[in-house]
Amino acid sequence: MPRLDQYNYVFAIGTLFALLDAFNNGANDVANSWATSVSSRSISYRQAMIFGTVFEMLGAITVGARTADTIKNGIIPNAAFRGDAGVQMLAFTCALAAASTWVMWCTRHSAHVSSTYSLVSAVAGVGVATVGAKQVQWGWNGGKGLGAIFAGLGMAPAISACFGAIIFMLIKLVVHVRKNPVRWAVWTSPFFFLVAGTICTLSIVYKGSPNLGLSKKPKTYIVAVTMGTGGGVALLSALFFVPYVHAKVIKRDYTLPWYGFIYGPMLFSRPAPVEDSTKSIVPNYAVVQEEEEEEDQQSYQGSNHDDKNLDLGSPAITPATPFTLTNGESGEKQRVQNETRQQKSYKEIMAESDERLNAKLRTKKGPLGWAMRTLHENPMGPGQIYELSNIKILAKRIPAILTVGLLYGLHYDIHAAQSGIHGTPEGERMAVVYSHAKKYPNEVEHTYSFIQVLTACTASFAHGANDIGNSVGPWAVIYSAWSTGDAAKSKAVVPIWQLAVLSGMISIGLITYGYNIMKVMGNKITYHSPSRGCSMEMGAALTVLIFSQYSLPVSTSMCITGATVGVGLCNGSIKAVNWQRVGLLLLAWIMTIPIAGTLGGVTMGLFLNAPHFSG
Template sequence: MSPYAFDLYFLQLITGCPPTHFYVETARQTTVVDYESTRVGPGVINTPRFSGLSKLDPGYRNSILSRFCRTCIFLFVRVSAELNPPPPRATDAFRMPILHQWDYLFAFGVIFAGLDAFMIGANDVANSFATSVSSKSLTLRQACLAAALFEFLGAVLVGARVADTVKSGIIPLSVFRDNAGVQLLSFVCALVSSSIWLTIATRRSWPVSTTYSIVSAIAGVGVAVGGPNAPNWGWNGGKGLATIFAGLIIAPAISAGFGSAVYLLIKFIVLKREDPTKWALMTSPFFFFLVGAVCTMSIIYKGSPSLGIDKEGPETLAAAIVGTGAVIGLLSVVFWAPFVYAKVVKKDYTVRWYHFFIGPLLWKREPPADAGTIGAHSAIPDYRIRKEAHEEPKPDNLSIETDSEKGNRHVDEPAQQPQHSKLSEEVEKADPHPIEGAWVEPKNLYIIARYKTIPFIKKVLTHGTNVDIHAMQAKEGDTVDGHADTRHRYPNDTEHLYSFMQVMSACTASFAHGANDISNAIGPFSVIYQVWSTGSSAASKSSTPIWALVFGAIMLVIGLATYGYNIMAVLGNRITLHSPSRGFSMELGAAITVILASQYGLPVSTTMCITGSTIGVALCNGDWKAVNWRAIGWIYLGWLLTIPIAGTAAGCLMGIILNAPRF
């Protein structure tokens, strides 16, 4: 056989067809000519029958070389099919955007949705832990870590996967006339207005309602698109704009009633007794049961719309609520009671947090010989708020000294400031990592990145967790001492027993907030993404992607950690005296209000509930001066300004863009 003839036969062996009908075959497009087999494609490999081999010698056709070549070709086609898969189909998980001409609007939506979530963390989430931090049940860093965990878990694990496209039915979908571009622009303008207003309010320390902010912004764009009759100005089954104005009165009033009821129960059953610590231990299982039941109700009615738990029968829900509360009460008897008994009653300062898990063994644990003596170390934190403890400025305090502070200062203090200045200058001069030569040199770039840039970024991101909340509250002349009668302070040991329950209620409120309100905040952004990716108007219900919830939760946690202290300082001791027993009553009263309101469709806000509960608990002291009414006035002013400012800003922005001249 000549070499040329062998090449032809080998080509026929490889292709399975005569050389004149040889075609290139790919994994994405298969062209079969003169084949006696089906196509070759990804996942389906049908080897040709090599009909041209019938002209060869039978011995060669069945030889090892022939089989080896066919096997190699089979493997080559199979690997090519795997390495070159067909393009993915357009599904909900993978969808290429349709409205490429509006990519810039989607980019604006991402930016301002992130800013909105950031400010929700700095303003709204701070409400859940403001009383715990002000009562000293948690440090600011512990509160940020707890909020980061429970807000994120609530949003990702049981967060609502379906959010109202048009928040709370403020404007009907017919306003957009099936125009995807107008709907996309409307929600971008709403996010821009809401996020900017939240930024201003947080900077001014106004604990405004984030829900009211976005609802007002959507109403504003509704007026710009469909005219003054487009929004639902009436009650609309608890979803109209009238509910916003009603909520300004309803939420604080109801929450104040529940908060004061819980605190009066603790006050007369425990705090007013001759031995309040003993009574606090005896009644603690009941309050643990109450906290467990309320927390379960909060998760069922506010935090699990995607799981459908709230759709179960009333008997099942009642059994779940009572059963969970009973289990938590029983666990408190087994583990918590002996733990606090060893710390509070026996004064055992050697007890650590991990001893909590040995439970009943702590009943027989012997305290140190000097436990309870005057010079012994105390195992109980000091929950008393002392203004004088924060009067002296710290070395790292960068606040500018006013003339009044100079006049009230001790005569020996002026000589201290130059010392601090000289010390800081010496520290700056003694830089352990100086930059020598041009900064673009590799070693200097490493020094800048390692010892300059990274510490600066770390300082910026952790600044909010290092702020002394109580020092901020004490800096105001009309706070703490001016609005809290020292006659209403109770034993520190007794207050300690309510700190754990207060932390439980705060974490549960944070979990429910992440599960329910995060999806509502990300709702406008999910509409923007749906319209941008599909090119059609969003329906009345819009699915919220999991990555959007994760994005919102991350921005929310960053906002709380970096700027949440500004709102915590306002909602704490600047309004009234805080302690673990008072803070527990405030949080529990607010939680009960939110749960009942969600069941009956009443318009309430978390911010308004915690503020009203704080006022109700403060008035239980029997004195109007126990409340800082000036601070309350500023808070109410922020609530009232939210509605017209957010709505007007969004409406004007939308109207200007819609009616802008074009050429």
């Protein structure tokens, strides 16, 4: 059949919303996955963006699904379209529009929802509008119906919480409770690399490689591959990682470069420096460090920028006071600041916090600094936008707005945003949460930061290989129906260029908009550290693996959230978890089902029943 040129506009709109859905996937789901590593300070925000981009695209392009279910997880029977390619195109376009709109709104308001559940709900709503409620698979349907999908909404976070708690309690018993935890952390690290390597390999086998078909290999083959990979990672860590960390944290060799691990066992005989044994040799993994205030103040005051509009001494844009974790008196200055903040509204305090970051960014060199200064120095004038003076100003502002949109996320201060704002209810709440979490030595946490980066990169690879089908599946249906003029069958071929385009959009979403989710995840739920973070990520990965064995779809983001709560409870107090934030997350998850479904159904119903004229 010829191409459906009369549906060019449907194809164009469907493509637009497929790109938007992939963008939201990166800004929401992928950002949530990396929030744990960033919150733990195992990796910097910019490094997370780089690693996330690389491994998401590698997973999607190299081993991503080459075919996609045309009817998302068997929700709508394929025969319901009766071979009408136009209706099929319209159905999935409406589903993508509803899901992407809802997820975008939630991301903008820092409410984390699952893009998978949003699309599934939208498809169900579209199915009701298209073929009626009786045709929609509401039951189990072999693990592919709505009953099976939404069963994971309650089970997955709970199971993930248990796994995360078990792994962290193992770390506590083996390392944290010892008299000399630093030595225990160093010498037992190959075991935890073995655990992480095995789980990561299983993630790729069962969740991240549908194109390679590894999960269909004999059990003995899978066991050999997973154990061999895990054992290999453990062996490499024993040969290179243990000597390197031993020299770093036990000998306190601050002169050892990052590439010193290549010397392997020879590092055991390397003499430790004696000039300055008190020099810091590992990062400070505290959620917020007190000394950041003085460092930031000096860096701001030391700036030689001559912009008269950057009044860094004004109360509204002075550097942020970091969230203190000490129990002692914070001094007269802190008392005055707190009293001043108590006289201001919540919106005023949050506006000041945002302005402090903006003022800092305006002092930077490069494109973002130029763009921030341009917007600051060229506000819109009085009158309507079509006034000649405002048109001239707008000509300057548009390039700056585009630049800020692309680069602002890379420079956002995630840690400051996660710590809570002084003088607000949230600040008081986070003070209680952090006070109930025991802080472990930085040298111990440093050991687990490497394990956490390994698990995070693997999770991104598996996500890119598997979850890209959420966006590319409906798009592949739309493209197949439009290009062939025939309704797509039970499976639609996915061209590799579609995988490349959508994986690129996922990366763009992560880099430019992911900070909206990252700033409320992690330390907004409970206190994070590398040993806690790697437990959360391995617990979430185990849960996804178990669900995949029973062909039950599950949201990776929901699993990592559940594991975060489980590890937080290991502090021994329910006050170590911010239950208000957890409640808001649960509310967002639950509301996704009716809202996305209603949006999809209403949109589809309006288009199907709109007046039309035949030529």
